[in-house]
Amino acid sequence: MSAEEFLKNHILLKYNCDLAQVDELANSNIELGESLFDMFNTDIKSKGLGYSLGKSFEVPMVEQKIDELCQSVGLKKKIEGLRVMLSHDIDYIYPTKRMVLKRLVGYRKFSQIGGDYLDSISNILEISNDFCGDDGNPVVFIPNPVRSDSLKQRLREYFIDPSYDIRSELFGKVIKILKESNSTIGSHGSLNSIVENKFQKEKSDLETIVNCNIVINRQHWLNVPDVNDLDVLADAGIQIDSSLGWNDRVAFRGGMLGPYFPTKSRRIQEIPLVAMDGTLFDELSLSHSQALKLLKKKFRPLISMGGVVSVDWHDRAASPSYRWERTYQEFLTWLKCEGAVSFDLNDFRDRYL
Numbered sequence: 637m638s639a640e641e642f643l644k645n646h647i648l649l650k651y652n653c654d655l656a657q658v659d660e661l662a663n664s665n666i667e668l669g670e671s672l673f674d675m676f677n678t679d680i681k682s683k684g685l686g687y688s689l690g691k692s693f694e695v696p697m698v699e700q701k702i703d704e705l706c707q708s709v710g711l712k713k714k715i716e717g718l719r720v721m722l723s724h725d726i727d728y729i730y731p732t733k734r735m736v737l738k739r740l741v742g743y744r745k746f747s748q749i750g751g752d753y754l755d756s757i758s759n760i761l762e763i764s765n766d767f768c769g770d771d772g773n774p775v776v777f778i779p780n781p782v783r784s785d786s787l788k789q790r791l792r793e794y795f796i797d798p799s800y801d802i803r804s805e806l807f808g809k810v811i812k813i814l815k816e817s818n819s820t821i822g823s824h825g826s827l828n829s830i831v832e833n834k835f836q837k838e839k840s841d842l843e844t845i846v847n848c849n850i851v852i853n854r855q856h857w858l859n860v861p862d863v864n865d866l867d868v869l870a871d872a873g874i875q876i877d878s879s880l881g882w883n884d885r886v887a888f889r890g891g892m893l894g895p896y897f898p899t900k901s902r903r904i905q906e907i908p909l910v911a912m913d914g915t916l917f918d919e920l921s922l923s924h925s926q927a928l929k930l931l932k933k934k935f936r937p938l939i940s941m942g943g944v945v946s947v948d949w950h951d952r953a954a955s956p957s958y959r960w961e962r963t964y965q966e967f968l969t970w971l972k973c974e975g976a977v978s979f980d981l982n983d984f985r986d987r988y989l
């Protein structure tokens with residue numbers, strides 16, 4: 637993708653305008669386009685597993701500059717205001733020894749063994765649905781990892797990928813909760829799903845089990861080794877991806893707000909992930925009030941900018957070992973008061989797809 641294509645595609649996607657207007661705008665701002673594309677590209681290239689090794693965008697600066705350019709010639713956005721895709725990666729449906737060990741070693745925090753996360757999942761979805769009202773639905777990402785042929789990769793997958801079986805009786809109960817809460821079901825591509833070409837199988841087997849067509853995806857651990865690989869998802873029928881964010885910070889990948897085209901082919905749209913529970917409480921070790929303060933600081937400027945972004949609270953967030961639901965609830969109450977509304981898949985398709 638060239639700088640000119642990057643700028644033009646983004647303006648056409650987000651603003652009500654015609655081709656001639658966009659051509660003129662891009663041609664008279666070539667230098668600005670090149671510098672924005674360079675900023676975007678540098679940050680969007682994954683360092684692996686969704687961890688940034690360098691600086692990241694504290695504010696969506698690339699998006700802000702494009703907005704300023706468009707507003708200077710009087711263009712109007714297709715959607716005013718902020719839409720938030722409330723999402724839930726269901727990595728576990730019960731605590732496993734591996735999970736407890738990983739948290740103990742990684743963050744020196746202990747999680748209880750025994751029981752399951754069904755009550756927590758219901759509780760978190762209830763909080764999401766309070767925010768969504770009639771405006772949309774939470775999106776729930778479900779993994780269905782296919783194991784690698786390589787022994788080395790299998791070992792890596794063993795420690796990183798989710799391990800429950802979507803054919804189990806317990807998962808049947810999860811499906812019931814998801815259907816009752818009117819959640820939109822998305823796929824949660826496994827660690828090696830893109831590079832080992834396993835994504836199509838993971839998705840189609842999941843579609844059979846949950847009995848619906850899946851068009852939205854997030855990679856587990858936000859693992860997108862090369863952003864252009866996202867076209868593999870489009871080959872399998874995915875229209876929207878929400879994998880581009882950071883595991884270790886609340887920041888704006890590529891300096892952008894959604895939607896945007898992450899690849900040259902424009903076959904897939906990105907709704908960036910801005911904030912996750914695990915980032916706030918495990919990675920950054922924040923307290924409830926510190927986390928809430930940071931969330932408000934990061935989201936306040938987005939309210940007036942407008943766009944679509946995602947927030948992720950996991951399966952176990954409302955269980956006794958975590959108790960992360962209070963921050964989620966207070967954050968969403970605040971967001972609603974500020975005027976943010978829920979992402980709605982049908983409305984999104986009408987406007988952007």
Ligand SMILES: [Zn+2]
Pocket residue numbers: 725726727824855856857
């Ligand atoms: Zn995950």
